[in-house]
Amino acid sequence: MELDAATFARHWVRGWNSHDVDAVLAHFHDDVLFTSPVAAEMYPETAGVIRGKVALRHYWSGALQRLPDLRFVVEGVYRGIDTVVINYRNQNGRLVNEVLRFGDDGLVIEGHGTYLVDGAATA
Template identity: 30%
Template sequence: MENQNENIARQWFDAFNSHNLDKLLSLYDDNAEHFSPKLKIHRPETNGFVSGKAALHNWWQDAFDRLPGLQYKVTSLTANGERVFMEYIRIVAGEGNMVVAEVLEINNGKIIASRVYHG
């Protein structure tokens, strides 16, 4: 199970870094929930939370449109049977690199929740 969840995380990075929304969303459960401090800043009405694939699509499409060079460089992945803890560097031209941690909660091979933490 750990290997399956680590594989999901690697697919997640591949999809995110290629800005392939269809591939990225295919990794998520239809009712997945996501929390991000960046959501709280750019869409304060959400209080940092979105739910469902349509909301995830809108959030990431907005991010990719605003930041066309956005990339994540993996520094660490730790998986168990229920989640993956990911550490990565957020790279955006013209901004300082940011250390990020994210937890993917996984059930039946789909991401059901994700939480982002900035360092």
């Protein structure tokens, strides 16, 4: 599978910035596994691990309700063999990485929201 990381990132950020959860989820497999410390804060019972597209829709819809000013600016896109990393700034100016692994069908099968550690160097 040849992965067009730049095109994917454009679709991803457009979906997020228009608050269109379904547009973002269109790129995710039904059995996706997603981890995020924000999910752990919002839904402590998950320990930050979201399993399946239905649960991911619930998490992301809740996040958009909680953060109505959510907006991302992509700073960089990195491509691996079956992985894309999108480095972006959120609505608070904080750096975040979305690490996404793709299956043979071109859909995301695993994702991880990762956040810059406070006090860490940004250079």
